[in-house]
Amino acid sequence: MSARLVQIIVPDTEVPRAKSVIEKHCSRYWQEAVLGGLEKFSCVVPGRAIEALIAELDANFKDSEGFSVLVLQVEAVLPEIPELEAIVPAGSGEQKPPTRLEVFFTRDRISTNELYDDIEASLELRPNYLLTVILSALIAALGMHSGQTAVVIGAMIIAPLLGPTMAMAMAATLGDSALGRHAISTLVVGIFAALAFTFLLGMFIEVNPLVPELRNRTIVHPADIALALACGAAGVLAFSRGASLSLVGVMIAVALVPPIAAAGLFFGSGDHMLGFKALFLLATNLVCINVAGIVTFLVQGLPPRNWRITSGIFLIWLLILFLFVGLVGGRIAIGSYGPINVSGDSSSVQQASPNPD
Incomplete structure (x- = not known):
């Protein structure tokens, strides 16, 4: 069951209007007086109806003194509430019951406000964020250096x-420029922090570019593009349903952390060409994640504030993706990604085909 307990506080004079709004979205609610000439409504609302309820409340009462809304997760409700399993509330008798197909395609995600709350704390540039970025990159680098896939997964x-x-x-889906700038600055600082520390690590350890875990981060194949697209879509799908941050993180980190760590190791060991190839994989993955993320957010019903802005940003990401796909296709067409030169050795070893993973 996906439900929320919504507590709504409005002035006494707005009680009739508040009741009419609430009754459109739920059939069970409680009313009580609070100090200061205010009235509180507590109602159980299906998760899929939260977005519409909050939007209507905000449109009607945002200028009312004392108005506020609090949304809480509900674990169980007894007796059962009919609209928690239906698309429309039981009280709306003039509407037909939902078909099985309508129920199947009903979006079941947390509200936009909840998405903002979940993501806000992770955008703060604090020592905790930088420390986890650095540790994650170092663990991934050491895991790839030793060829231990389990260690890379741990990172x-x-x-x-x-x-x-x-x-x-x-931010691209909603057209929120402030959120976008904040996200980009936090991501860029995190990437540079990871690159700096893995660069230092690469200066002090021997980096063998023929190790499969490292070699595969210097190659971009269609399978890598498909992986990044899947990571973005799966990550947004889980995130929009309020899944564990660690679960979503694995989906995203699988496409971002390893190439960053590999690039830092290669730059630190003096293999600049391989470092740039790893950065190209990182850029490709980042573009794919955003393209898939925007599409998935839209499919989940996240409402853009301005379709022109959202469409424009999406087209830019899509054009960059097509450019990268063209570059990858061109290199495949000529049949070579070039030899890998082992540092400190005058011989060149022709690169083997990458592992399918």
């Missing part, structure tokens, strides 16, 4: 880049 679970990555796609 992904830390998920430090979850917040700004999700916020970029969300």
Whole structure:
């Protein structure tokens, strides 16, 4: 069951209008007086109806003194409430019951306000954020250096880049420039912090570019593009339903943290060409995640404030993606990604085909 307990406070003079709004969205609510000439309504609302309820309340009472709304997660309700399992409230008798197909396609996500609350804390540039970014990148770098996939997965679970990555796609969907600027600045600082510390690590350890975990981060294949698109879509889908941040983080980190760490190691060891190839994989993944994220947010019913802005940003991301796909396709067409030169050795080793993972 996806439901919220919504507590609404309005002036006494607005009680009749508040009741008419609330009754459109739920059939069970409680009313009580509070100090200061205010009235509080507590109502149980289906998760899919939260967006519409909050929007209507804001439109009607945003200028009313004392007006406020508090949304809480509900774990269980007894006795059961019919509209929690239906598309429309039971009281709206003039509407036909939903068909099985309508129920199947009903969006079940948390509200835009809840998305903002979930993402806000992760955009703050604090020592905790920088420390988890650095630790995640170092763990991923050491795991790739030793060829231990399990260690790389451990780095992904830390998920430090979850917040700004999700916020970029969300800002583009909503057309929120302030959120977009905040997300980009936080993400850029995190990427540079990870690159700096893995660069230092690369200066002090021997980096073998033939290790599969490192070699695969210097190659961009159609499968990598598909992986990044899937990561973005799965991450937004889980995030919009209020899933665990760690779960979403693995989906995103799988496409961002390893190439950052690989680029830092290669730059630190003097293999600048391989470092730039890893950064190209990072850029490709970031573009794919945003393209898939915007599409998934729209499919989930996140309402853009301005369709022109949202469409324009999406087209820019899409054009960049097509450019990257063209570059990848061109390199595949000529049949070579070039040789990998092992530092400190005059010989060149022809790069083997990447592992499918």
